[in-house]
Amino acid sequence: MTIDAPTLSDAQIRQLADRLDRPIVLVGMMGVGKSTVGRKLAALLGLDFRDADEEIEAAAQMSVSEIFERFGEDYFRDGERRVIARLIEGGRAVIATGGGAFMQDETRKLILERGIAVWLDSDVDTLVQRVGRKDTRPLLRGGDPREIIARLKAEREPFYAEAPIHVSSGNGPHGEAVTRILQELGRCL
Numbered sequence: 001m002t003i004d005a006p007t008l009s010d011a012q013i014r015q016l017a018d019r020l021d022r023p024i025v026l027v028g029m030m031g032v033g034k035s036t037v038g039r040k041l042a043a044l045l046g047l048d049f050r051d052a053d054e055e056i057e058a059a060a061q062m063s064v065s066e067i068f069e070r071f072g073e074d075y076f077r078d079g080e081r082r083v084i085a086r087l088i089e090g091g092r093a094v095i096a097t098g099g100g101a102f103m104q105d106e107t108r109k110l111i112l113e114r115g116i117a118v119w120l121d122s123d124v125d126t127l128v129q130r131v132g133r134k135d136t137r138p139l140l141r142g143g144d145p146r147e148i149i150a151r152l153k154a155e156r157e158p159f160y161a162e163a164p165i166h167v168s169s170g171n172g173p174h175g176e177a178v179t180r181i182l183q184e185l186g187r188c189l
């Protein structure tokens, strides 16, 4: 049985938004729903939403897949680091990062120091199901998506666990994850 998290009133959400002095930065595996959850969270808090992958694509005038294909992962990570630094510099906002960004020492340090990192987490089955809807992720092209996701999740978890807020989104609607993030923010701020 799932117990619905009690929702917050508009006034409570407004108070939270007023107390916020840093960007909220969503980290976690591909397919977990960082962009969808991030957009909803930003709308509720009255903040801008920024998607790091979209910003990288806009800056490079190329898709993430094309960047990986033409220039390789190291080049992508370098652009990702610069874009995330710029987004964090922008202050209050909700920022969704690509699943590998938080593995980069410099980026992780910056997010932890200057933002509020939120690890959005799901089980492997849910992630596999969600990534299956799009063929835009270069890291999944070289083999069995389930195997790659399970391996990356295991490798990355110790890093994601450094985020002060951890919310499991499971297979349920993204709105539940948004509510839980708001509650956790209430405890942190």
Ligand code: S3P
Pocket (backbone or CB within 6 Å): 028, 029, 030, 031, 034, 053, 064, 097, 098, 099, 100, 101, 136, 137, 138, 139
């Ligand atoms: C990656 C995740 C992707 C994107 C790139 C690499 C990763 O973002 O940044 O394909 O290393 O996990 P999403 O997490 O938004 O899919």
